[in-house]
Amino acid sequence: MPxxxxxxxxxxxxxxxxxxxxxxxxQIIQERKGPLDLLxxxxxxxxxxxxxxxxxxxxxxxxxxxxVFSVEDNGIGMDYTNKEQMPGRxxxxxxxxxxxxxxxxxxEFSWKGLGSKLAYQSRSIEIETYHRGGDVIKAEVNEPWExxxxxxxxxxxx
Numbered sequence: 001m002p003x004x005x006x007x008x009x010x011x012x013x014x015x016x017x018x019x020x021x022x023x024x025x026x027q028i029i030q031e032r033k034g035p036l037d038l039l040x041x042x043x044x045x046x047x048x049x050x051x052x053x054x055x056x057x058x059x060x061x062x063x064x065x066x067x068v069f070s071v072e073d074n075g076i077g078m079d080y081t082n083k084e085q086m087p088g089r090x091x092x093x094x095x096x097x098x099x100x101x102x103x104x105x106x107x108e109f110s111w112k113g114l115g116s117k118l119a120y121q122s123r124s125i126e127i128e129t130y131h132r133g134g135d136v137i138k139a140e141v142n143e144p145w146e147x148x149x150x151x152x153x154x155x156x157x158x
Contacts (some may be wrong), residue, residue: 002133020098021096021149021153022148022151022152022153024096025096025117025120025148025150026035026148026149028117028118028144029117029118029121029145029148030122032121033117035055036096036144037118038069038119038121039058039069040070041070041073041116041118041119042054042071042116042119043117045093046071046072046073046075047073050076051073051075051076052076052077052107053073053074053076054073054074055073055074056070056072056073057071057072057073058071065083065123066123076091076131076132077129077130077131077132077134078127078129078131078137079092079131079132080131080137080139080158082158083142085155088117089133090127090133090137090158092114092116092130093119094116094154096117096157119144119152120141120144120145120148121144121145121148122144122145123142123143124140124141124142124143124144125139125140125144125156126138126139126140127139127140137158138158139156139157139158140156140157141154141155141156141157
């Protein structure tokens with residue numbers, strides 16, 4: 001039996017921790033501080049210097065399905081690359097943690113890449129954008145919050 005003075009070589013091995021991204025997204029959404037945090041995040045996304053918007057308009061409607069927020073700007077739009085190593089602005093909007101923390105270029109407002117996840121606590125998300133005058137890109141997510149509550153990842157259709 002080894003004693004305290006004996007040298008024992010450790011025989012450890014690497015462990016790959018389990019990380020449930022859906023649980024993280026759910027926690028981020030539920031920990032928001034105020035009911036207008038989503039609106040603040042959408043405005044800051046539109047107001048980012050690189051977007052170049054000179055006008056941002058916000059509308060709020062109460063429909064029978066619920067509250068509807070609409071944020072429009074005259075900026076350059078969001079590009080979509082569908083590339084994990086080079087995500088566009090739309091990829092970052094729907095992704096989790098695609099930010100400077102993991103080495104992906106961020107902006108002056110959202111260096112963590114978490115704020116837009118607040119949009120997932122809704123019945124639907126609709127985005128219409130184009131990047132620098134290119135083709136229109138339409139993205140829709142139906143029942144994102146219900147998906148998260150059932151431990152499923154929301155699936156945007158682009």
